[in-house]
Structure formats: C-alpha cells, structure tokens
Amino acid sequence: MVVDHDDADDLVQETFIKVWKNLDVFRAESGLYTWIYRIACNEALSFLKKKKLKYAFLPGNYDHQLANKLADDNFFSGDEIERKLQNAIITLPEKQRLVFNLRYYDELKYEDMSEILGTSVGALKASYHIAVKKVEENVKTN
Amino acid sequence: MKDKRLKYKLNESEKLDELAPQLSKLNKANPFKVPDNYFEKLPLEILFRINNAEKVSITKNLFLTFQQPKYAIAAAVTVILIVGSILLFHKPASIPSRGLTEFTLDDILLENPDLIETMDETLLLETLASGSGDELMNYLDSTSVFNHAITDDEFIEYLSEENLTPDLLYDL
Numbered sequence: 001m002v003v004d005h006d007d008a009d010d011l012v013q014e015t016f017i018k019v020w021k022n023l024d025v026f027r028a029e030s031g032l033y034t035w036i037y038r039i040a041c042n043e044a045l046s047f048l049k050k051k052k053l054k055y056a057f058l059p060g061n062y063d064h065q066l067a068n069k070l071a072d073d074n075f076f077s078g079d080e081i082e083r084k085l086q087n088a089i090i091t092l093p094e095k096q097r098l099v100f101n102l103r104y105y106d107e108l109k110y111e112d113m114s115e116i117l118g119t120s121v122g123a124l125k126a127s128y129h130i131a132v133k134k135v136e137e138n139v140k141t142n
Numbered sequence: 143m144k145d146k147r148l149k150y151k152l153n154e155s156e157k158l159d160e161l162a163p164q165l166s167k168l169n170k171a172n173p174f175k176v177p178d179n180y181f182e183k184l185p186l187e188i189l190f191r192i193n194n195a196e197k198v199s200i201t202k203n204l205f206l207t208f209q210q211p212k213y214a215i216a217a218a219v220t221v222i223l224i225v226g227s228i229l230l231f232h233k234p235a236s237i238p239s240r241g242l243t244e245f246t247l248d249d250i251l252l253e254n255p256d257l258i259e260t261m262d263e264t265l266l267l268e269t270l271a272s273g274s275g276d277e278l279m280n281y282l283d284s285t286s287v288f289n290h291a292i293t294d295d296e297f298i299e300y301l302s303e304e305n306l307t308p309d310l311l312y313d314l
Contacts, residue, residue: 005174005177013188075174078173082168129161133162136162136165
C-alpha cells in the first residue's frame with residue numbers, strides 16, 4: 001500500500017501498538033485477524049490521507065512520489081513486469097487499491113473484507129472488478 | 143469443506159482469466175521483501191515503542207489537564223498574580239540618570255583611565271589647556287607616576303645619567 005519499507009515498518013508497528021492498547025476493548029464477535037486487519041487498513045488509509053494532504057502543497061503529487069520510491073526501492077525483488085504491475089496499482093484510488101491488495105495478494109474472502117472495511121460484499125466485488133480492469137489496462141498500455 | 147474452498151478459488155481464478163488475461167498470467171507472490179531478521183526484531187521494537195509511549199503519555203496527560211478550561215483559567219490567573227506581584231512589589235534599585243551631554247571628558251577618562259594611553263596627544267593637551275581637565279590632572283597626580291616626590295639624590299643621579307650639570311640647568 002505504501003511501497004516504502006520504512007513507511008510500511010512504521011505502519012506495522014503502529015498497528016500492533018494499537019492492538020496492544022485496545023486488546024481489552026476487543027470483542028470476540030469478529031475474528032482476531034479481521035480485527036487486526038481492520039486496524040492495519042485504517043492506519044494505512046489515514047497515513048496515505050496525511051501524505052496526500054502534505055503533498056497537496058508541494059509540487060508533484062504523492063502517487064508520483066510513490067512511483068519514484070518504487071523505482072529506488074531496495075526491498076522490491078520483483079521483475080520488470082511486476083514493477084509495471086505495482087506502478088499500475090499505485091494509480092488506483094486508495095480504497096480501491098486496498099480492496100485490490102486484499103483480494104489479489106492476500107486472497108481474502110469478500111465476507112471478511114466486508115467485515116474489515118465496513119463495506120457491503122456487492123460494493124467490494126464491484127470495486128475489485130473495476131480495479132482489476134484498470135490495472136489490466138494499465139499493464140497492457142505500459 | 144476443503145473442496146468447496148478449492149472450487150471457490152478456482153472460480154475466482156477463472157474469473158480473473160476472463161476479466162484480466164494479462165494479470166492472471168503474472169506471479170501473484172508479493173514482490174516486497176523485508177530486511178534479514180526483520181520479524182525477529184519486530185516484537186522488541188514494538189515493546190520499546192509501547193514503553194516509550196507510556197512515559198510520554200504521563201507528560202501528555204499533564205498537558206491535556208491544563209487544556210481543560212477550568213484548569214487553564216486557574217493556571218492563567220496564577221501566572222497573572224505572580225507576574226503582577228513581582229511588578230508591583232519588586233522595584234529595581236534606582237539608577238541615577240544623567241543626560242549624555244552632562245558627561246565631561248574628565249568623567250569619561252576617569253571611568254576609563256586606559257583611554258589616556260590611546261588618546262591623541264593634541265586632544266589631551268587641548269583638554270588640559272581648556273581648564274576642563276582639572277579632575278584629570280588630580281587623577282594623574284594621584285597615580286603612582288606623578289605623586290612620587292623626587293629626592294635630591296635621585297635628581298642628581300638623573301642629571302649624571304643624562305650628562306647634565308646643575309650649571310647647564312641654570313643657563314636654560
């Protein structure tokens with residue numbers, strides 16, 4: 001979601017700190033892993049929102065910045081086509097990018113995704129469908 | 143159950159084939175790696191941050207307390223009272239004030255005797271000649287150089303050192 005390893009590391013740590021602090025309010029109605037996923041997704045989305053706000057006052061946008069980071073990322077081990085795929089994913093809106101990553105890479109069920117993101121299964125299916133189309137198109141053209 | 147999940151995954155895969163043939167051919171593995179031993183170190187780093195956050199939160203709580211209006215007003219009133227009482231009851235010792243023009247060259251030289259050495263000779267003589275150098279003269283008289291009375295023996299010794307005779311002095 002955030003491409004850069006240091007940012008991802010920060011988010012992972014923040015997520016687990018929140019998990020630790022809120023363990024007493026965790027209700028076992030949902031699975032532990034969906035609850036942790038929800039915290040992680042919220043953290044990632046608010047991180048990206050803050051970054052976008054910050055870059056709103058600077059030349060160039062944050063998506064462009066992410067693409068640059070990807071080009072210089074030492075922790076990216078994929079080949080050229082995988083880099084193209086990542087560049088295509090970066091162009092998606094944040095929420096759509098999240099849906100794509102959860103479904104494509106993590107292979108989560110729509111039902112679990114619905115619980116994590118608080119969105120209906122139908123809306124998630126539609127969102128994923130659109131995201132896949134966009135990514136496919138982007139990979140083809142680039 | 144396992145068959146059902148497999149079937150579900152196969153259906154999804156087939157859908158992806160139809161929906162995005164290029165994408166379905168790609169390796170689905172996450173291409174991002176982490177540094178060596180990252181996950182071994184992670185719990186310690188998180189614990190360290192939790193401990194640090196608890197220390198910071200004590201200070202933060204104190205700060206948040208004073209953000210509440212009743213405490214903020216009480217703190218502000220206390221500060222105003224302290225500053226006001228300091229201003230009212232602690233008057234600084236009065237320093238006699240003099241206009242800049244009231245200072246004479248004498249005053250300045252008496253305050254800074256070292257200036258005499260750096261002073262222009264003409265200016266020094268003019269000062270003494272103008273009569274405004276009385277205090278300066280008194281000062282110079284009081285210093286070790288000028289208040290030392292010369293004895294007759296010292297005077298004769300000085301004359302002999304300079305090859306001067308008392309007769310020569312009379313001729314002057």
